[in-house]
Amino acid sequence: MSHSATLPDPDLALTFVVNGKQEEVRVPVQATLLDVLRERLHLTGTKKGCDHGQCGACTVHVNGQTHLSCLTLALSCEGREVTTIEGLAPAGGGLHPMQAAFIEHDAFQCGYCTPGQIMSAVACVEQARAGDADAIREFMSGNLCRCAAYPQIVAAIQDVAGTSDQGAGADQ
Numbered sequence: 001m002s003h004s005a006t007l008p009d010p011d012l013a014l015t016f017v018v019n020g021k022q023e024e025v026r027v028p029v030q031a032t033l034l035d036v037l038r039e040r041l042h043l044t045g046t047k048k049g050c051d052h053g054q055c056g057a058c059t060v061h062v063n064g065q066t067h068l069s070c071l072t073l074a075l076s077c078e079g080r081e082v083t084t085i086e087g088l089a090p091a092g093g094g095l096h097p098m099q100a101a102f103i104e105h106d107a108f109q110c111g112y113c114t115p116g117q118i119m120s121a122v123a124c125v126e127q128a129r130a131g132d133a134d135a136i137r138e139f140m141s142g143n144l145c146r147c148a149a150y151p152q153i154v155a156a157i158q159d160v161a162g163t164s165d166q167g168a169g170a171d172q
Protein backbone atom coordinates (compact mmCIF):
# COMPACT_ATOMS: atom_id res chain seq x y z
CA MET A 1 0.00 0.00 0.00
CA SER A 2 1.45 3.33 -1.00
CA HIS A 3 1.41 6.43 1.14
CA SER A 4 1.13 9.51 -1.08
CA ALA A 5 0.67 12.05 1.74
CA THR A 6 3.61 14.42 2.00
CA LEU A 7 5.40 14.29 5.30
CA PRO A 8 5.72 17.67 6.99
CA ASP A 9 9.10 19.26 6.56
CA PRO A 10 11.21 18.96 9.66
CA ASP A 11 11.97 22.21 11.41
CA LEU A 12 15.45 23.53 10.83
CA ALA A 13 17.69 25.55 13.12
CA LEU A 14 17.92 29.28 12.52
CA THR A 15 20.45 31.43 14.34
CA PHE A 16 20.33 35.15 13.79
CA VAL A 17 20.45 38.45 15.63
CA VAL A 18 17.16 40.25 16.20
CA ASN A 19 17.21 43.74 17.68
CA GLY A 20 20.73 43.16 18.95
CA LYS A 21 19.96 39.85 20.63
CA GLN A 22 21.16 36.46 19.44
CA GLU A 23 18.19 34.20 18.75
CA GLU A 24 18.08 30.47 18.04
CA VAL A 25 14.78 29.02 16.86
CA ARG A 26 13.64 26.00 14.89
CA VAL A 27 11.47 26.92 11.96
CA PRO A 28 9.75 25.14 9.07
CA VAL A 29 11.77 25.43 5.90
CA GLN A 30 9.01 27.45 4.23
CA ALA A 31 8.43 29.86 7.15
CA THR A 32 8.56 33.55 6.37
CA LEU A 33 10.58 35.96 8.44
CA LEU A 34 7.30 37.76 9.23
CA ASP A 35 5.70 34.68 10.77
CA VAL A 36 8.83 33.77 12.73
CA LEU A 37 9.10 37.29 14.14
CA ARG A 38 5.45 37.41 15.14
CA GLU A 39 4.71 33.84 16.15
CA ARG A 40 8.03 32.47 17.43
CA LEU A 41 9.67 35.60 18.82
CA HIS A 42 6.40 37.39 19.72
CA LEU A 43 7.56 40.60 18.06
CA THR A 44 4.12 41.66 16.86
CA GLY A 45 5.05 45.26 16.04
CA THR A 46 5.75 44.12 12.48
CA LYS A 47 2.36 43.89 10.81
CA LYS A 48 0.87 41.44 8.33
CA GLY A 49 -1.16 43.44 5.87
CA CYS A 50 -1.42 41.66 2.52
CA ASP A 51 1.14 38.84 3.08
CA HIS A 52 1.90 39.15 -0.64
CA GLY A 53 4.50 41.91 -0.95
CA GLN A 54 2.03 44.59 -1.87
CA CYS A 55 1.58 46.87 1.14
CA GLY A 56 4.86 47.35 3.05
CA ALA A 57 3.30 46.82 6.49
CA CYS A 58 5.81 44.03 7.19
CA THR A 59 8.95 46.07 6.41
CA VAL A 60 11.99 45.32 8.59
CA HIS A 61 15.72 45.83 8.18
CA VAL A 62 18.01 42.90 7.38
CA ASN A 63 21.68 43.86 7.61
CA GLY A 64 20.59 47.49 7.38
CA GLN A 65 18.50 47.14 4.21
CA THR A 66 14.70 47.21 4.04
CA HIS A 67 13.09 43.85 3.41
CA LEU A 68 9.46 42.80 3.09
CA SER A 69 9.42 40.15 5.77
CA CYS A 70 6.36 38.45 4.26
CA LEU A 71 8.44 37.65 1.17
CA THR A 72 11.64 36.75 3.03
CA LEU A 73 12.30 33.15 3.96
CA ALA A 74 13.29 33.08 7.60
CA LEU A 75 16.13 30.65 6.91
CA SER A 76 17.67 33.13 4.47
CA CYS A 77 18.40 35.30 7.52
CA GLU A 78 20.82 32.78 9.01
CA GLY A 79 23.71 34.75 10.57
CA ARG A 80 22.15 38.09 9.68
CA GLU A 81 21.03 41.04 11.75
CA VAL A 82 17.34 41.86 11.73
CA THR A 83 15.89 45.06 13.16
CA THR A 84 12.17 45.47 13.77
CA ILE A 85 10.20 48.43 15.05
CA GLU A 86 10.74 47.11 18.59
CA GLY A 87 14.51 47.50 18.16
CA LEU A 88 14.55 51.01 16.77
CA ALA A 89 14.44 53.06 19.95
CA PRO A 90 17.73 53.73 21.76
CA ALA A 91 18.63 51.15 24.42
CA GLY A 92 18.64 53.82 27.10
CA GLY A 93 14.98 54.65 26.53
CA GLY A 94 13.07 57.28 24.61
CA LEU A 95 12.06 57.21 20.99
CA HIS A 96 14.00 57.04 17.76
CA PRO A 97 13.90 60.50 16.12
CA MET A 98 11.69 59.12 13.34
CA GLN A 99 9.17 57.77 15.86
CA ALA A 100 9.11 61.18 17.56
CA ALA A 101 8.67 62.93 14.21
CA PHE A 102 5.72 60.70 13.27
CA ILE A 103 4.02 61.73 16.51
CA GLU A 104 4.93 65.38 16.05
CA HIS A 105 3.51 65.45 12.51
CA ASP A 106 0.44 63.26 13.15
CA ALA A 107 1.75 60.84 10.54
CA PHE A 108 -0.74 58.07 11.30
CA GLN A 109 -4.39 57.47 12.05
CA CYS A 110 -5.17 53.78 12.69
CA GLY A 111 -1.45 53.04 12.96
CA TYR A 112 -1.52 49.66 11.21
CA CYS A 113 0.91 50.69 8.50
CA THR A 114 3.06 52.77 10.84
CA PRO A 115 5.76 50.26 11.90
CA GLY A 116 6.50 49.50 8.25
CA GLN A 117 6.36 53.18 7.33
CA ILE A 118 8.84 54.06 10.06
CA MET A 119 11.27 51.27 9.12
CA SER A 120 11.23 52.47 5.51
CA ALA A 121 11.45 56.10 6.60
CA VAL A 122 14.57 55.42 8.66
CA ALA A 123 16.18 53.68 5.68
CA CYS A 124 15.15 56.57 3.43
CA VAL A 125 17.13 59.03 5.56
CA GLU A 126 20.06 56.67 6.24
CA GLN A 127 20.46 56.00 2.51
CA ALA A 128 20.36 59.74 1.71
CA ARG A 129 17.18 59.36 -0.35
CA ALA A 130 15.27 62.10 1.47
CA GLY A 131 16.60 65.10 -0.43
CA ASP A 132 13.16 66.44 -1.29
CA ALA A 133 9.50 65.46 -1.11
CA ASP A 134 9.53 63.79 -4.54
CA ALA A 135 12.52 61.62 -3.63
CA ILE A 136 10.84 60.64 -0.37
CA ARG A 137 7.60 59.74 -2.12
CA GLU A 138 9.53 57.60 -4.60
CA PHE A 139 11.44 55.76 -1.85
CA MET A 140 8.31 55.26 0.24
CA SER A 141 6.09 54.20 -2.65
CA GLY A 142 5.97 50.57 -1.50
CA ASN A 143 4.42 51.50 1.85
CA LEU A 144 0.69 51.94 1.52
CA CYS A 145 -1.49 53.79 4.01
CA ARG A 146 -5.22 53.24 3.80
CA CYS A 147 -5.73 56.24 6.09
CA ALA A 148 -3.90 58.42 3.53
CA ALA A 149 -1.48 59.98 5.99
CA TYR A 150 1.01 60.44 3.15
CA PRO A 151 1.55 64.23 3.45
CA GLN A 152 2.26 63.94 7.16
CA ILE A 153 4.60 60.98 6.62
CA VAL A 154 6.61 62.97 4.07
CA ALA A 155 6.71 65.93 6.47
CA ALA A 156 7.99 63.73 9.30
CA ILE A 157 10.76 62.31 7.11
CA GLN A 158 11.76 65.75 5.88
CA ASP A 159 11.89 66.92 9.48
CA VAL A 160 14.33 64.15 10.46
CA ALA A 161 16.34 64.57 7.26
CA GLY A 162 16.53 68.34 7.75
CA THR A 163 15.03 68.94 4.32
CA SER A 164 11.70 70.42 5.39
CA ASP A 165 10.14 72.90 3.03
CA GLN A 166 6.83 74.72 2.92
CA GLY A 167 3.93 72.53 1.87
CA ALA A 168 5.98 69.33 1.70
CA GLY A 169 3.79 66.50 0.46
CA ALA A 170 0.73 68.73 0.19
CA ASP A 171 -0.02 67.47 -3.30
CA GLN A 172 -0.34 63.82 -2.28
Ligand code: FES
Pocket residue numbers: 047048049050051052053054055056057058059068069070071
Ligand atom coordinates in the same frame (compact mmCIF):
# COMPACT_ATOMS: atom_id res chain seq x y z
FE1 FES B 1 4.28 42.14 3.46
FE2 FES B 1 2.02 43.41 2.81
S1 FES B 1 2.40 42.11 4.52
S2 FES B 1 4.00 43.58 1.87
Ligand code: FES
Pocket residue numbers: 107108109110111112113114144145146147148149
Ligand atom coordinates in the same frame (compact mmCIF):
# COMPACT_ATOMS: atom_id res chain seq x y z
FE1 FES C 1 -3.99 53.66 8.98
FE2 FES C 1 -1.73 54.08 7.64
S1 FES C 1 -2.36 55.01 9.49
S2 FES C 1 -3.19 52.54 7.28
